Amino acid sequence: MPKSLEELASPFLKGLVPYLPGKPVEEVERELGIKGAVKLASNENPLGPSPQAVRALREALSNSHRYPDGGGYYLKRALADRLEVTSEHLILGNGCNEILDLMARCFLLPGDEVVIADPAFVLYGMLAHLQGCEKILVPLKGWTHDLEAMAKAVTSKTKMVFIGNPNNPTGTAVKPGEIEAFMQAVSEDVLVVIDEAYIEYVPEELVPDSVGFVRQGRWVIVLRTFSKIYGLAGLRIGYGIAPPSMVELLNRARAPFNTNVLAQRAALAALDDRQHIASSRKVNELGKAYLTTELGRLGLQGPPSAANFLLIDLKRDGRAVAEALLRKGVIVRPLGGRYLSTHIRVTIGTPPENERFIEALKSVLQSGSHLRS
Numbered sequence: 026m027p028k029s030l031e032e033l034a035s036p037f038l039k040g041l042v043p044y045l046p047g048k049p050v051e052e053v054e055r056e057l058g059i060k061g062a063v064k065l066a067s068n069e070n071p072l073g074p075s076p077q078a079v080r081a082l083r084e085a086l087s088n089s090h091r092y093p094d095g096g097g098y099y100l101k102r103a104l105a106d107r108l109e110v111t112s113e114h115l116i117l118g119n120g121c122n123e124i125l126d127l128m129a130r131c132f133l134l135p136g137d138e139v140v141i142a143d144p145a146f147v148l149y150g151m152l153a154h155l156q157g158c159e160k161i162l163v164p165l166k167g168w169t170h171d172l173e174a175m176a177k178a179v180t181s182k183t184k185m186v187f188i189g190n191p192n193n194p195t196g197t198a199v200k201p202g203e204i205e206a207f208m209q210a211v212s213e214d215v216l217v218v219i220d221e222a223y224i225e226y227v228p229e230e231l232v233p234d235s236v237g238f239v240r241q242g243r244w245v246i247v248l249r250t251f252s253k254i255y256g257l258a259g260l261r262i263g264y265g266i267a268p269p270s271m272v273e274l275l276n277r278a279r280a281p282f283n284t285n286v287l288a289q290r291a292a293l294a295a296l297d298d299r300q301h302i303a304s305s306r307k308v309n310e311l312g313k314a315y316l317t318t319e320l321g322r323l324g325l326q327g328p329p330s331a332a333n334f335l336l337i338d339l340k341r342d343g344r345a346v347a348e349a350l351l352r353k354g355v356i357v358r359p360l361g362g363r364y365l366s367t368h369i370r371v372t373i374g375t376p377p378e379n380e381r382f383i384e385a386l387k388s389v390l391q392s393g394s395h396l397r398s
């Protein structure tokens with residue numbers, strides 16, 4: 026009898042289920058035979074990509090026969106200028122997901138402990154599991170990372186700590202002073218991943234100087250992405266800011282052309298598109314205020330969000346409500362797990378999308394259609 030694939034595969038694949046992304050609009054429309062579905066499930070920018078990025082993309086298309094610049098020279102230079110670091114402090118990734126993956130592959134070994142908030146972005150736990158690490162889950166406090174407890178959870182076996190700021194799926198941000206205190210408290214041997222995928226949405230007074238830790242030479246990597254406020258999720262490009270020695274190690278494991286020609290060019294243009302960034306922030310703030318008020322009228326609430334999505338406690342089965350909303354063409358994210366079985370996560374959309382969500386939610390809750398499947 027030949028061995029089964031399961032036997033040949035990494036033992037750490039056991040117990041792992043594939044990451045479940047939000048359903049694409051086309052798939053929902055095809056499956057339900059409807060038109061005009063709205064997707065509020067993946068925290069994308071509802072205004073679309075930066076128009077300057079779209080122009081740059083059109084120009085870059087005719088260069089698609091060439092391999093990209095594997096080092097991303099121009100994009101890194103522009104980022105380095107803005108962040109007051111050198112290009113050697115930067116690594117580009119196929120989304121910041123790829124950089125999370127590189128961090129896991131390059132540093133995590135079976136038996137290492139990894140400290141993660143619970144709930145947090147699911148990928149952190151998946152990557153730790155895949156490397157055979159011990160996940161030390163630290164419950165949130167007031168829906169926010171409990172950094173004091175996380176610092177206390179660090180032992181001599183801890184290799185890495187993940188801090189999502191703002192946290193997904195709660196949208197909450199920690200106070201800058203709390204990150205400072207955490208960095209003071211933990212050993213300099215611990216690798217700290219500060220995931221700032223949504224940082225451009227965060228009010229200024231809550232933005233920590235995370236890059237400062239990198240400049241100080243701490244073993245910190247700060248992750249940012251072009252998938253959120255810059256509206257380029259489909260192109261898959263993000264970046265990490267880390268000490269040059271860490272970037273050098275990650276580059277050893279990085280695929281040679283991991284970010285493509287179009288993504289690099291679009292990202293470079295999007296960085297400069299101040300108008301798109303400003304309108305995206307504004308639409309997000311207005312949408313957040315509208316949704317918070319309307320949800321409040323329905324007696325529903327969630328933690329205060331510093332990002333472009335809201336976690337909502339429906340006080341009833343979140344998955345059933347998400348299914349019922351889907352049948353009305355509104356795609357949101359059900360959550361589940363130990364803490365969030367009555368919650369959904371909703372991306373803040375354009376005003377018509379937000380209204381469509383509220384109307385659909387009212388109708389589902391009033392008709393009880395979530396109780397029938």
Ligand SMILES: Cc1ncc(COP(=O)(O)O)c(C=O)c1O
Pocket residue numbers: 067068119120121122123146189191192193220222249250251252258261262263
């Ligand atoms: C906290 C967090 N980190 C990272 C990512 C991944 O971003 P990217 O599209 O750059 O891979 C997401 C995407 O939803 C996220 O929520």
